Structures are given as C-alpha cells and as structure tokens.
Amino acid sequence: MIRVHHLEQSRSQRVIWLLEELKLDYDVVLYKRDPVTMAAPESLTKVHPLGKSPVITDGALTVAESGAIIEYLIDRYDKDRCLKPLDGQALLNYRYWLHFAEGSLMPLLVMKLVLTKMATSPMPFFVKPIAKSISQKIQSAFIEPRLTPQLQFIEQTLTKHTWFTGESLTGADIQMSFPLMAVSTRLDISQYPNIFRFLKQVEATTGYKNAMKKQDMLLGYKGAEITL
Missing domain, CATH: 3.40.30.10 (Glutaredoxin)
Structure with a gap:
C-alpha cells in the first residue's frame, strides 16, 4: 500500500x-x-x-x-x-518542466515570501523602516528581474500548448501546478491569461477535484492554504 x-x-x-x-x-x-x-x-x-x-x-x-x-x-x-510523453522534444520538455518547478521557480517564490514576512514581522519601530527598505530593494533588484522573465516564458509556453508538453495532461503539469497556484495567490496574474487558463484547467480535472476533496476531508476544513 x-x-x-x-x-x-x-x-x-x-x-x-x-x-x-x-x-x-x-x-x-x-x-x-x-x-x-x-x-x-x-x-x-x-x-x-x-x-x-x-x-x-x-x-x-x-x-x-x-x-x-x-x-x-x-x-x-x-x-x-x-502521463509522460514517449519520446522526442515533448519528453525533453516534460523533464525540463518537472525540474524547473522546484529548481528555478520555487526558490524565487520562497525568497519573495521570506522577504515579505521579514518586512511585516513584529520588531522595534525604529528597525521596521530599515527592514522594509532592505526587503523592497532585494525584491526589486534581484527577485523581480528574475521572476518576471520566468513567468513570461511560462506564459509563452502555454500560448503554444494546452498543457506544458502538448495537448494532454502529464506529470509536468502536476508538478508545475503548485508554484503557479502560489504565484496566483501573491501576484496579479491578469497579465498572464494563459497561466490563469492553465490553473482553471487544473481545477476542472476530475483527479484534482477528488484529491482536494480527500485533502479537505483529512484536514477537517475546506481550502488548504498554499504555503511555500
């Protein structure tokens, strides 16, 4: 089992x-x-x-x-x-997105979350402006210039295909779903219509619906929080 x-x-x-x-x-x-x-x-x-x-x-x-x-x-x-392409470029794309999710996208999202929490955490009043300034500078100088091109690349990929490797759901889509859901809860994704469409597709699949029902039942409440 x-x-x-x-x-x-x-x-x-x-x-x-x-x-x-x-x-x-x-x-x-x-x-x-x-x-x-x-x-x-x-x-x-x-x-x-x-x-x-x-x-x-x-x-x-x-x-x-x-x-x-x-x-x-x-x-x-x-x-x-x-749930996995058999060969060719589709298989290479499958492997790429399977590793991209945690290797490239998630580290930036985790850093963004940590910095945001740092700026809003309880601290002496005279330290707070400094912490907020440091957080904003790191995000604007380091995180955003790296995160935005990644989201644009994802958007372009989903413009060409229904799912990440083609017209069928694969394990790469399951892997990419979590970071993109995290993005949608913390950023305005209106400029990324295909990412938005992808997330709606995910939520509409029977497997995802069944998984969320089981998770909600186990946790005892509806809508488990997405954390990084």
Whole structure:
C-alpha cells in the first residue's frame, strides 16, 4: 500500500492528485506542524531523515522530493503511458518542466515570501523602516528581474500548448501546478491569461477535484492554504 506522509500546509497535494489520476489505492498519514515554529514533528524524521514533506512509502521503498515521487509513480504505475510523453522534444520538455518547478521557480517564490514576512514581522519601530527598505530593494533588484522573465516564458509556453508538453495532461503539469497556484495567490496574474487558463484547467480535472476533496476531508476544513 502506498502511503503519502502529508505535512499540513505543504506541497503534498500534487502527489495526492497524481495518485488520483493513476487511480491507485493509497493512505494519507497526516502530520501537524508546531503551532509556534511551524516546524514538522519529530515523527516525520522516522520516515525520512530530513523530516520534510512530501514523502511516500511504497512497501519497503521510501521516495522523497516532489519531482522524484512523480517520476517514480509514473514510471512504475502509469501502465497506459498517459502521463509522460514517449519520446522526442515533448519528453525533453516534460523533464525540463518537472525540474524547473522546484529548481528555478520555487526558490524565487520562497525568497519573495521570506522577504515579505521579514518586512511585516513584529520588531522595534525604529528597525521596521530599515527592514522594509532592505526587503523592497532585494525584491526589486534581484527577485523581480528574475521572476518576471520566468513567468513570461511560462506564459509563452502555454500560448503554444494546452498543457506544458502538448495537448494532454502529464506529470509536468502536476508538478508545475503548485508554484503557479502560489504565484496566483501573491501576484496579479491578469497579465498572464494563459497561466490563469492553465490553473482553471487544473481545477476542472476530475483527479484534482477528488484529491482536494480527500485533502479537505483529512484536514477537517475546506481550502488548504498554499504555503511555500
């Protein structure tokens, strides 16, 4: 039996969605964050030494990292070869977007979130203007000049194709869904109509709907917060 070790407010929703697309039986083991530090509980380190999520166990096997999990599940269980291009440029694009999500896009989003929180965190009044100024300068000088071209490139890609590698949903789309959802909650994406369209397509898939229903049921509330 596949088990998804799901830390609340983490990136495990992509794994649950993929399992629904593959129509596999699975269990979800829920872990609660420390309410003060937001750190994962010690019990998660018994599954993987870093105590991070997502991580799955499949019998005696343990697989961590979203991209590695997606590759493992598709390679082992996608018997109809529906969720991964077979060859050519489409396969290369699949691999590119599978790694781009966490290797290029997410680091910038995490930095942006940390800097935003730094500027708004409680601190002595005389320090606050300095912290806000530093945050704004780093974002304008470093993050935005790198994030904007990435979003423009994504927009151009989705102008050419319905999904990231063509006209069918693949694991690359599942991997890219999370960072783009994070973007949509923190930035105005009205200038990126195809990214907006992509996210609406994601939300309309049966697998995604089933995954969100299961996640909401497990967490006990509707609409799990997207965190980075």
